[in-house]
Amino acid sequence: MEASPAPPIRQAVVTVASGPHANRLDETFTSFSKVPFLELHAFIIGERLPDRRLPGIAYHLERPDPTFQDPMRDLYYRRLLFIEELDIDYVLLVDNCDVLCLQSIPPLPCLLRGAPMAASVEHRGGYYLMGQGYTSAYLNAGVTFWHVPSSRRIREETVDRGHRRFRSIEDQLTLNEVVHTRHYDELVLLPCQYNYRAHLAPVRSRGWPTVSHLDGVRIYHNSTCVQAAKKLPQVRPLATLDDLAPDTHSLNPWKKFWAKVRNRI
Numbered sequence: 001m002e003a004s005p006a007p008p009i010r011q012a013v014v015t016v017a018s019g020p021h022a023n024r025l026d027e028t029f030t031s032f033s034k035v036p037f038l039e040l041h042a043f044i045i046g047e048r049l050p051d052r053r054l055p056g057i058a059y060h061l062e063r064p065d066p067t068f069q070d071p072m073r074d075l076y077y078r079r080l081l082f083i084e085e086l087d088i089d090y091v092l093l094v095d096n097c098d099v100l101c102l103q104s105i106p107p108l109p110c111l112l113r114g115a116p117m118a119a120s121v122e123h124r125g126g127y128y129l130m131g132q133g134y135t136s137a138y139l140n141a142g143v144t145f146w147h148v149p150s151s152r153r154i155r156e157e158t159v160d161r162g163h164r165r166f167r168s169i170e171d172q173l174t175l176n177e178v179v180h181t182r183h184y185d186e187l188v189l190l191p192c193q194y195n196y197r198a199h200l201a202p203v204r205s206r207g208w209p210t211v212s213h214l215d216g217v218r219i220y221h222n223s224t225c226v227q228a229a230k231k232l233p234q235v236r237p238l239a240t241l242d243d244l245a246p247d248t249h250s251l252n253p254w255k256k257f258w259a260k261v262r263n264r265i
Contacts, residue, residue: 011108012039012088016079017096018064018071022050024097028226030054031101038092043082045075060085069166076141076171077162080155083148095142098223102235105218108145111190116151117179118188119144120195122172123209129173131181139179141172142221143195145188154183193218200225215239 013032017025022044032038033056040057044050049059062082068074083091090108105111112118119139127138146155162174179187196217198209203225214220216239220229251259 009090009107009109010039010088011037011090011092012041012086013092013094014041014043014079014083014086014088015094015096015099016043016045016062016075016082018045018075021096022046023052025057026054028097028100029094030056032092032094034101035104037107039088041086041088042096043079045071045078068163070169072169073162073166073171076169077159077174080159080171083146083155084152086148088148091146091148093144093146094219095221098221098226099143100220100226100229102214102217102220102229103237105194109147111145111188111194112147113188115188116147116183116186117145117154118190120190120192123192123197124207127176129177129180131177132184135176135180137180137189139172139176139187140195140197140221141170141175143219144175145190145194151186154178154186157182196220197222200228203228213239 013029013035015025015029022042025042029040029042032040041060042057043060043062045062045064047063049061053059060082062078064071065074065078068077079093083093090112092108119141120143122138122140125138126134126136128134129138158171158175158178161178162171167173193216196214196219198211199205199222200214201210201212204210205224214229214232215236217235220226222229
């Protein structure tokens, strides 16, 4: 007898929303429909599903859990467990109103490369934390990639630690403590093009980078500039790397110094 073919790998992008945000998923979340292999799933925390439900999104209703001490903590932490309810192999988990898919992405198994989870480093990557003490790869939790079966332990430990004590609203600190102390060998770091956080010019803010284009960016994550990003006429698959004019003669120490100053400026 011939062996039965293996079931197809299911991949999904998942978000969690509550209140007014449940009616705003067309602002950013539906942008992931451009990725042909991703199913779109939205978990809604509340008493009922929104009246305005968008085609192409599978909606799931969840009751609030007040033991998380804040509605946003309820959302941020429980989303790590909601994905267990889906018969999905790989999940891209995103924030609900400021994460925009600008161009298609590779299949999730290719990005995870056999690891349970993948994520990009926050725009300021150096951070002190409990456990390991310090990391130069502080993860942004607004865009995370998961192999659901093998990542269960990481996600359960994160939710249990966050549930135990209120320290902040978001799940990001707890996720980083758990991953960088106990599970760093199970993590793939993705380049920032999969969770691009920079402001788009002319917007500037102290402590944040500002760029003039979003060419090369796959997933953009910036609440301040996401509407401007949606209005861009074109995003090229790769950014342009300009050629450098070659040095035409030997440089003395003074000219080398000024070359470094110009480069820093």
